[in-house]
Amino acid sequence: MNATDRTPADLLRSALDADPGRPLVTFYDDATGERVELSVATFANWVAKTANLLQDDLAAAPGDRAALLLPAHWQTAVWLVACSSVGVVADVGGDPATADLVVSGPETLEEARACSGERIALALRPLGGRFPQLPQGFADYAMEVPSQGDRFAPYSPVDPDRPALAVGGLELTGAGVVERAHADADARGLGPGSRLLSGLPYDGWEGLSYGLYAPLASGGSVVLCRHLDRLDEDGLAKRKESERVIATAS
Structure with missing residues (x-):
């Protein structure tokens, strides 16, 4: 990664310049059997x-x-x-009533209705599928996103020293996210091409870092596992071997 990278969006641009074809996020849902692998280029798209x-x-x-x-x-x-990329603060698990917009999974739709701004719903179905029936008061992400452009340029430059991420009572700037991500990557011995398996939830910094930011900052990739507790020790060992995992956070 480049020393000039100061936001997560910068990290992704550097990864795209370095090797767009390598894996970046490999996702497993052990409740459904889903496996999705996204290269840097696909993720960036x-x-x-x-x-x-x-x-x-x-x-x-x-x-x-x-x-x-x-x-x-x-x-x-x-x-x-x-x-x-836009400069919007990602408030993970934040209060919809005080947010400008809300992005909700299928299990939190009622909570998300407290937002008076735009509401986007994600079905989180395999292959990015749509809701069978559109939730009232929401736009379906899977219906809205395919027609969007494949290239993005912000209307206003993103300030890396402005708030970018809020989670679990912690608020970080874009530069702060990058700095912490590099520190976590170093602590786990991550480097270019390394694979980290994370079964941590996205409800705190540690889960977000090892589940995305640290692998991205190091030039590595993440094997992101949801419902990992449904996998027995033998199954976990086989996954680590097949996915060439060098570090684990769970």
């Missing part, structure tokens, strides 16, 4: 489309707060970097 949705269709601007009521999931990772 999802981020660009989501950032365009934020900036254009949802009229989000730097400094706005997006309450992300989402579990550890590859689409959540996309939203985290898309918010960084």
Whole structure:
């Protein structure tokens, strides 16, 4: 990664320049059997489309707060970097009533209705599928994002010294996220090409760091596992071997 990277969006751009074809996020849901692998290029495409949705269709601007009521999931990772791309504060698990917009999974829709701004719902179905029936008062992410542009340019430059992420009572600037991510990567011995398996939820810094930011900052990749507790020791050992994992956070 480049020394000039000061936001998560910068980290992704550097990863794209370095090796767009390598894996970045490999997602497992051990409740459904789902496995999805996203290369840097594919992940960046999802981020660009989501950032365009934020900036254009949802009229989000730097400094706005997006309450992300989402579990550890590859689409959540996309939203985290898309918010960084626009300059929107990703408020993970934040109060929808005080947010400018809310992004909700299927299990938190009632809570998300407290938001008076734009409401986006993610079905979190395999292959990014739509809701069978659109939740009232929400736009379906899976319906809205495909038509968005594949390239993104912010209308206003993103200030790395402004708030970018809030989680568990912690608020960080974009530069602060990058600094902490590098420190966590160093602590786990992560480097270019390394694979970290994380079964941590996205409800605190540690889960977000090892589930996205630290692998991204180090030039590595994450094997992000939801419902990992459903896997026995033998199954976990086989996954680590097949995915060439060098470090684990769970």
